[in-house]
Amino acid sequence: MAEMNAPLVKVVGLSRYFDVSAPWLNRVLEGQPRLILRAVDGLDFEINRGETLALVGESGCGKSTVARLVVGLYRPTAGSIVFDGVDMAGLGGRAEMAPIRRRLQMIFQDPFASLNPRWRVSAIVSEPIRAFGLIEDEAAIVERVGQLLRQVGLSPVDGEKYPHEFSGGQRQRISIARALSSQPEFLVSDEPTSALDVSVQAQILNLMKDLQRQLGLTYLFISHNLAVVRHIADRVGVMYLGRLAEVGPAETLFTLPRHPYTRMLLDTIPDLEMTGRQRTPVAGEVPNPINPPTGCAFHPRCPFANDRCRRERPEPKPTETGSAVACHAVEEGRLPAGPLPAAA
Amino acid sequence: MSVWRSLQDLVRRFLGSDVFYSFRRSPTVVIAFALTLLFMVAAALAPWIVPHNTYEVASLSLNDAFLPPAWVSGGKLTYLLGTDDQGRDVFSTIVLGARVSLIVGFASVFLALTLGVALGLVAGYVGGITDSIIMRVADVKLSFPAILIVLLIDGVARGLLPRDLHDKAAVYVIVLAIGLSTWIQYARTVRGLTLVEKNKEYVQAARVIGLHPILIMFRHVLPNVMGPVLVIGTLGLGVAVLTESTLSFLGVGVPPTEPSLGTLIRIGNNFLFSGEWWMAIFPGIFLVILILSVNLLGDWLRDALNPKLR
Numbered sequence: 001m002a003e004m005n006a007p008l009v010k011v012v013g014l015s016r017y018f019d020v021s022a023p024w025l026n027r028v029l030e031g032q033p034r035l036i037l038r039a040v041d042g043l044d045f046e047i048n049r050g051e052t053l054a055l056v057g058e059s060g061c062g063k064s065t066v067a068r069l070v071v072g073l074y075r076p077t078a079g080s081i082v083f084d085g086v087d088m089a090g091l092g093g094r095a096e097m098a099p100i101r102r103r104l105q106m107i108f109q110d111p112f113a114s115l116n117p118r119w120r121v122s123a124i125v126s127e128p129i130r131a132f133g134l135i136e137d138e139a140a141i142v143e144r145v146g147q148l149l150r151q152v153g154l155s156p157v158d159g160e161k162y163p164h165e166f167s168g169g170q171r172q173r174i175s176i177a178r179a180l181s182s183q184p185e186f187l188v189s190d191e192p193t194s195a196l197d198v199s200v201q202a203q204i205l206n207l208m209k210d211l212q213r214q215l216g217l218t219y220l221f222i223s224h225n226l227a228v229v230r231h232i233a234d235r236v237g238v239m240y241l242g243r244l245a246e247v248g249p250a251e252t253l254f255t256l257p258r259h260p261y262t263r264m265l266l267d268t269i270p271d272l273e274m275t276g277r278q279r280t281p282v283a284g285e286v287p288n289p290i291n292p293p294t295g296c297a298f299h300p301r302c303p304f305a306n307d308r309c310r311r312e313r314p315e316p317k318p319t320e321t322g323s324a325v326a327c328h329a330v331e332e333g334r335l336p337a338g339p340l341p342a343a344a
Numbered sequence: 345m346s347v348w349r350s351l352q353d354l355v356r357r358f359l360g361s362d363v364f365y366s367f368r369r370s371p372t373v374v375i376a377f378a379l380t381l382l383f384m385v386a387a388a389l390a391p392w393i394v395p396h397n398t399y400e401v402a403s404l405s406l407n408d409a410f411l412p413p414a415w416v417s418g419g420k421l422t423y424l425l426g427t428d429d430q431g432r433d434v435f436s437t438i439v440l441g442a443r444v445s446l447i448v449g450f451a452s453v454f455l456a457l458t459l460g461v462a463l464g465l466v467a468g469y470v471g472g473i474t475d476s477i478i479m480r481v482a483d484v485k486l487s488f489p490a491i492l493i494v495l496l497i498d499g500v501a502r503g504l505l506p507r508d509l510h511d512k513a514a515v516y517v518i519v520l521a522i523g524l525s526t527w528i529q530y531a532r533t534v535r536g537l538t539l540v541e542k543n544k545e546y547v548q549a550a551r552v553i554g555l556h557p558i559l560i561m562f563r564h565v566l567p568n569v570m571g572p573v574l575v576i577g578t579l580g581l582g583v584a585v586l587t588e589s590t591l592s593f594l595g596v597g598v599p600p601t602e603p604s605l606g607t608l609i610r611i612g613n614n615f616l617f618s619g620e621w622w623m624a625i626f627p628g629i630f631l632v633i634l635i636l637s638v639n640l641l642g643d644w645l646r647d648a649l650n651p652k653l654r
Contacts, residue, residue, distance in 0.1 A: 071552050094554055101554040114545035118567040128553045178549065 006085065007046035008186060008218045009070065013079035014043040015242075016065050020290065037290050039065040041242035042079070044316070047186075052212065052219040054233035054250070056226060056265070058286050062242040063222045067190040070220060071106045072097065083186070102132045105179035107189040111171035111196070115163040121174055122159030125149065128182040148177040152207060169200035176207065180215070188220045193228060205232050226269050230254055238262045241289055241297040244316055248323025258325045260302050260335065296328065304329040366648045376640035383634050387443035394436035395422065399602060404431045410615075413622050426622040428611060434622060437608055438630050444604040445634075448518055449585040455523030456584075457577050460530025465561045465569075467531065468538025479535065482528045490525040491590065497521035498596045511599040518597055522584050529576055537569035571649045579642035582635045589631055605631045 018037040026032055039062045047053045055063045068074045070081055072088060081088045083100055091097050105128070108114035115124055125145045128134075135141050146156030152173040163171060172192060179187055189208070193201040209232060211217060223229050229236055230250060237247040238261060246259035257263045284301040287293055296314050299305035308328050316324040317331050329335040358364055367373055386393065397403060408431040412419045419426060425434040467478040485493070501517040502510055510517075541547060542565060550560045589606030591597035593613075598604050600611065605627045612624025 072554075073548055073551055094556065097554055101552070104552075106549065106552045108545035108549065110545055114549055116546040116564055116568070127550070127555075131553045131555055175549075182553065 005049075008049045008084055009047040009220070010082040011043055011045050011070070011079070012082070014040055014066070014069060014076055014081060015078040016040040016062075016069055016074055017077045035290050038242050038292060039289060040069065041292075043239075043242070043244055045237055045244065045247060047218055047220060049185075049218055050212070050216050051234040052221055052232055053235050053237060054221040054223060054229040055237045055239055056223055056229050057239035058224065060286050060289065061239045062289070063224075063239050064190050065242075066239075067106070067188050067220065067222045071104055071188050072101065073106075098132065102128075102134075102182045103184050104186040104188065105182060105184040107172070107175050107179050107187060107192045109191040109195055111168050111175060114175050115171055117163055119163075120159065121149075121161055121163065121166075124163070124174065125159065125177045125181055128178060132182055134182060144181070145177075148181055149174075151180065151211070152177045167200075168196050169203060172196060172200075172204050173207065176204075176211070180211070184217070186218045186220070188222075190222045191224070192221075194223070194225065201228065202231075208232065226254075226265065238265065241286060241292055243297060244324075244326060245298065246323055246325045246327075247316065248321070248325075252322050256321050256323075258319055258321065258323055258330050258335070259298075259327050260304055260329065261298050264301075296326075302329075304335055363648045367644070370644065372640060373644045376637040376644075379633060379637040380641060383442055383637070384446065386439055387446045390439045390443040394433075394439050395424075396433040396436045398432040398436050398440060401601075406431050410620055412620075425626045426620075428608075428623045429615065429620075434608075434626055437603060438605070438627050441603050441605045441608050441627060442630060442634065444515070444598055444602060445585050445588055445606070445631075448515060448522070448588045448598075448604065449581050451519040452522035452526070452584045452588075453577055453580045455519060456527040456580065457530055457573065459523065460527035461534050461566070461569075461573060463527070464531035464534025465538055465565060468535035469542050469557065469561050469565060475535070478531065482531055485525070486528050490522075490587065493525040494518070494521040494587065494591060495594075495596060497524065498591065502596075511601070514598045518588055518591060521591075522587050526580060526584065529580075530573060533572050533576060534569050537572065538565055541565045541568050572646075575642060575646040575649060578645055579639060582638040582642065585631075585638070586635055605634075 016039050018039055019034070020037045021027060021034045022030070022032045027034065041062075043066065045053065055066060057063050065074065069076055076089060083104065086100060088097075088100060091100065115121075122142070122145050125148055126141050129141055129144060135144060142159075145159050149156050149158055154170065154173055154177070158166075158170075158174075163174065166174065175192075187208075192208070193204050196204060205228060208219070212219060219232075221229070221232055233250045235248065236250050236253045238245045238253070238259065240261050245261045246253065246257070253262065254266065257266050287297065287300060293300050293310075295311045296302070296305070296309045299309040302309065306328075312328070314326040314328050314331070316326040318324050319330060325331075327335070367377070391397070408420070408423065408427050409429055411423050411427040411431075413426040413434075414421050414424050416426075423433050423435075425438070427433055428437065463478050463482075467475040498517055498521055501513065505513060538561075547560060547564055550564050555563075585605075588597060588604060589609065592604045592606030593610045595610060597606055600607055603611065608627035609624050609631070612620075612622075612627060616624045
């Protein structure tokens with residue numbers, strides 16, 4: 001066991017490339033090149049016990065891939081994921097993985113696809129219990145399932161029903177109950193609220209916060225919704241094209257963003273004080289990760305880019321505000337903290 | 345206890361389901377179902393309900409050969425639909441023949457379904473090289489007509505086995521031949537559906553807890569791909585019975601001592617133009633009714649299980 005104040009999850013140089021080449025025959029006959037999509041490209045972060053790290057970014061920036069890598073749905077191309085002192089890449093077989101798998105669980109985005117439509121809720125929720133052999137006695141399993149359903153705000157009799165008898169929010173509660181059933185310490189949630197109505201989103205987020213407090217859970221929270229992230233996260237990582245642009249405490253990041261991309265994202269949040277005023281729209285699009293820009297991936301959209309940005313890839317460097325920022329302009333002091341210089 | 349409860353629950357859900365409702369609403373389907381059921385019960389109980397056991401060669405009398413149906417002059421009431429060239433009661437041979445046909449039909453559908461579903465699941469779920477190998481084998485197989493494969497397998501078996509043994513093994517050879525030539529459509533359907541299901545999040549949730557791929561395939565994916573398979577299976581039963589009849593008509597099927605409906609039609613065909621029409625016509629009518637009923641059921645099932653057509 002690692003010491004208690006060490007981070008629960010430590011990710012170093014995590015990369016995942018996908019081969020999206022045409023089939024072999026087409027490549028040979030039509031002379032098409034091999035195409036490698038760099039979904040995640042050298043990511044470092046740590047998640048401390050009991051805290052929530054949120055990863056935000058536009059579509060296609062690789063945040064869902066990170067979630068899948070961390071729970072073991074994908075194997076990393078490079079880098080390591082250390083969970084409580086154990087490197088998951090070093091674990092070979094199913095049996096070796098099982099103790100780790102029990103301690104980390106995932107909540108999915110689409111509550112209509114994440115529950116097997118042919119299974120009763122009680123069977124769905126108890127599946128991890130049975131798979132890990134946590135409770136042998138049948139009556140005790142029923143008891144535990146009832147307790148889990150109560151914990152997420154449902155009734156134990158709901159276990160008799162099938163998923164189609166529930167609304168989206170209720171299904172997401174069932175998903176959470178399933179995730180909690182193996183008594184995990186670490187929950188990865190991949191956009192758990194983006195498929196829900198706004199009113200239900202708040203309920204699910206508050207449920208997740210309550211559970212975190214009661215059970216001392218650690219969260220990796222993937223979202224594209226900055227308002228949701230601000231509500232739930234302790235620390236926030238902003239991803240751009242498979243890399244981290246900026247990581248820092250949530251309050252600092254939202255009040256004093258440093259990276260030009262973070263500033264651009266935050267400018268898009270609707271805000272009462274901004275009513276009627278001109279706002280800066282998000283300019284440009286995320287470049288193709290198959291053929292990413294040289295140097296800093298953000299330079300084609302960045303108003304502060306210079307030659308160095310086009311040449312050299314910036315590494316995350318700690319700043320005086322407590323965030324780590326991967327930006328040459330910030331590092332060189334060309335871009336001070338605070339509001340953007342008007343004439344940029 | 346819980347098995348009984350889930351059975352009760354299943355029946356209750358079925359009686360309240362849209363599928364049962366659309367069944368009740370269509371007289372055609374109800375009649376088709378009743379006829380299919382009648383055939384199956386008759387086939388199952390055939391040895392006990394037929395008026396004459398035509399498998400007992402000693403009980404046959406050549407004096408009773410070529411008798412017309414009972415209502416035609418010269419017919420005997422004991423031989424309702426007449427007799428054939430060996431004095432066998434046509435009605436009894438039809439009921440016993442339907443039994444052979446249905447046994448072959450069910451067994452070959454079962455074989456094809458098991459093989460096809462298993463291979464389709466593996467191909468779809470595992471993907472990659474495994475998928476390519478299984479599906480290329482299926483493609484190659486698909487480029488030959490099914491009847492050719494069946495003739496080939498039956499021919500090889502005929503060449504390998506001595507004649508008396510082949511007569512005994514004929515039914516198994518036919519089942520194997522039909523099964524091996526029809527598994528592809530199950531495999532293709534299941535593979536396609538598995539490709540869709542395996543990317544759904546409930547399968548990923550099972551992978552997150554480290555469930556063995558075989559368990560995921562059979563516990564999670566299989567129940568969600570079985571609907572269309574049932575439809576193909578029902579329609580496949582008609583095709584299998586028809587294929588068996590075709591083979592028996594061509595003389596490569598089951599032996600004439602224990603004839604199927606196809607064998608009966610072939611035998612009757614020899615006498616069709618000499619005036620003894622009943623020997624070919626009645627087995628033919630029964631075969632048409634049986635296959636029509638099964639196909640109507642299959643068509644209905646396909647529509648009833650497909651919400652887009654409703």
